[in-house]
Amino acid sequence: MSQSSQTSKSSYICRCGNPAVLKTSRTDRNLGRKFYSCAVGKDNGECSYFKWIFSDFEVSKFQGIVKFEMFERLRDSEENRDLLMTLYRESEHKIDHLKELLKDVEIERDQLKHKLAMAEEKKRA
Structure with missing residues (x-):
């Protein structure tokens, strides 16, 4: 048994x-x-x-502890989610900033290419 x-x-x-x-x-x-x-x-x-x-009281007390632990875990998971969302938003801002810097570098590259082409043209003339 x-x-x-x-x-x-x-x-x-x-x-x-x-x-x-x-x-x-x-x-x-x-x-x-x-x-x-x-x-x-x-x-x-x-x-x-x-x-x-x-006793049944002890069972209900234990179940109360379980509920408390569940709420603690939920709170912790919500805090973790909020933290992760904050980090995600910050990374999105950093990505946007890096994209802007890349555009500036590409514009500068194009300007330098243009200056180089003009200098080579003057040199030939």
């Missing part, structure tokens, strides 16, 4: 970086008790995270 059943997935990230999941024990000794453990699990040698849940 399986020792636990997964009752719901959470977006809580375990200390090893993998998701933690809410499970229900199916052992005779702890039948029906809820706990969180790493989704990867210690069977795979990755993580041994395990935490008994002693």
Whole structure:
């Protein structure tokens, strides 16, 4: 018989970086008790995270932590997006500036070509 059943997935990230999941024990000794453990699990040698849940309040508290972490990640991702957009806009301005400089250099090149052609013409005459 399986020792636990997964009752719901959470977006809580375990200390090893993998998701933690809410499970229900199916052992005779702890039948029906809820706990969180790493989704990867210690069977795979990755993580041994395990935490008994002693009450529904603790489950809701844990879910509140999950929501807080999700909002923190969302805020961080929005800040990162805003930063990336700022950097993108700055790079667009730099590209525009470099294009203007290139046009100036091309105009100067054309003027020098013209002067060179005029000088060569005078030299021949």
